[in-house]
Amino acid sequence: MSMLLWQCVVRPLHISAHHITHGSSLVRGGLSQRHNELAAVRSLLKQWGARGVHLVRNEAAPVGSNKHGASLAFKVALGTGTALGVKVLTTPLRADCKVQIAPPREVHDRLQGSKESKEKQDPPFDWLAFWDLLKPQLHNFLLAVASALVVSLVNVQVPILLGEVVNVVAKFTREAAREGRNFMQEIYAPSIKLVKCYVVQAVFTFSYITFLTRMGERMADDLRHQLFNSFLKQDIAFYDRHKTGELVNRLTADVQDFKSSFKMCISQGMRSITQIIGCGVSIYFISPQLAGVTGLLVPLIIASGTALGSLLRSLSRQAQHQVAVATGVADECLSNMRTVRAFAMEEEETRLFTQEVDRSRQLNEALGTGIGIFQAGSNLFLNGIVMGILFAGGHLIATNEMQAGDLMSFLVASQTIQKSLAQLGIMFGTYVRGTSAGARVFEFINLTPEIPVKGGKIIPYHSLMGNIEFRNVSFAYPTRPDQEVLNNFNLRIPAGRMVALVGASGGGKSTVAQLLERFYDVVRGSITIDGEDLRTLDPAWLRGRVVGFINQEPILFATTVMENIRYGFPAASDEEVIQAAKTANAHDFIESFPDGYNTVVSERGVAVSGGQKQRIAIARALLKNPRILVLDEATSALDAESEAVVQEALSRTVEGRTVLVIAHRLSTIQNANIIAVMQHGRLVEIGTHEDLKKMGGIYADLIRQQQQEESANTDNTRWL
């Protein structure tokens, strides 16, 4: 399946003569007609919608060759300054291109754009879903809230008790010696009260942190679980719409943001509000005059703190975003190191990364300066208030309107109010961040897929024949509803027969295979298996038991070969796995691995060659003994030697099954019972290889074209 996604990833593309307007000259001309090839790539990129394409290096450099063709490397630039590396491997009927998009500005702008649109389109917070999430943790929540309340009330008491202690101390410095009173006796009661307060404060601080953590972690765990579950239930169209990075971000950063914001709102928010009210009442009772003056300054503190705070928050968001952009560039480069190396783009990648890191440094420096100004300014301001209170309080003490201990209480209480106000300012930002992160998470949890993962009719195994029929099928991908990919498509695949789909690239062949797997539903018409509409059948049964799918790029998981083959049919015994591997021509090479079937294949299957990977995938598909087998370009990425071995395995695999095979190399499908030729989403020719050749239509043209390309390719190989 070929498709270009303009996103910051490197992905292989398969571009056939149909896509490249000068396709035949591309292949026939070989290396001697580089300009034609470059023009072809340029026209292709334009076709894809890349505006202002021009070639940076007007020369193609051969980077390698094999029996099947030559690799050429091009560097292309988009008008925006986007650098593309295009690597073309010419093969008899097609050109396989690797397109690397490594555009710093483009990546940045795209991320910026997506972030802006994300900010604009944040869904409303779902309070009902939040309540459902909170309900199981209500006991932890209430215990945390009660404990935090106790801590706040104690915090309100502390300044008053401190004042009482200071009053005793102050009294003794002035009069104790003269009156012969016992200091220990007088200080004992207020000191004990203070110590009790500190102990209660410590116990309940421990308690609220423990309950809050328990509640937060359990809610986050629940959220991740629900979200992941919801991801796995979504239909494939959902994955066409959303990038993997975005989904992973919701699962990690958004859940984390939501959790910490929620915890913070409870602990800090509640404490701050209680302390502001409690200490406000205290200072009023200590000295109404001083409290009045301080109260006048409060709006000033709030206004300046909010203004500066929002400025800093916006700067901090920009800095965080820039760090993400720089990380994205590094991630893209490191995870595609082979492509970077193949194009000798190390210096360019370093330049891109440095550029993004430099921007990030500048923003962080600006943020640091802002924080410095904010902290210095607020310290100065707060210390000014302390000085003011001391000055006015000193005056009140001198006129015997106040005691020293009361001044002390007033100072501590007013400081607590100031700190709490500052906390509330921060809290507002935290609340906004938390609710928007939560809204994004709930949005995906609440999504209902159009195609359910399971549920529906099952045809009993003994009566399942495997007759397939596409009847007047029309289809457009949900992400491109205006582009009709299949148009009144009709095809019958009788049980136990092999039907090959051929035709120009983009004609809709892979789409037919995907519809058979019910990755998407048809827009009009119907697909039936043994007369049953696919939409009435259980999708899990269909994919898990009936249809085996082998495509060009099999995916191996980072586990043992045994588990990789068993994937999709976990109940299979070791013997069954080994038998499937034998049929798939895989047993011998697996046995030659150091740990045999227990060898762990690395994350991307690097330790396993393409042909070996494909045979493991065949064994995996075989294990579930599917009635229907779909082979979508199963051997087109392989060299001649591997292809022969895989073909041999496939010919054993297809026996007794209904098979839909899609292949560009016509030599691989000549034995099919029926060959169906597709063009622009329609079936245009159908018959056996001999019939179609005699007919002299599109199929005959394709064969002629392929033969010419094969001979041109042999010439190129000789030339190289």
Ligand SMILES: Nc1ncnc2c1ncn2[C@@H]1O[C@H](COP(=O)(O)OP(=O)(O)OP(=O)(O)O)[C@@H](O)[C@H]1O
């Ligand atoms: N997931 C998708 N979302 C939107 N459009 C898609 C998607 N997959 C394929 N297309 C588009 O559908 C059309 C048919 O693609 P399809 O892959 O079925 O063709 P194909 O004949 O199999 O091509 P190839 O031989 O290159 O694999 C193309 O225009 C392609 O761009």
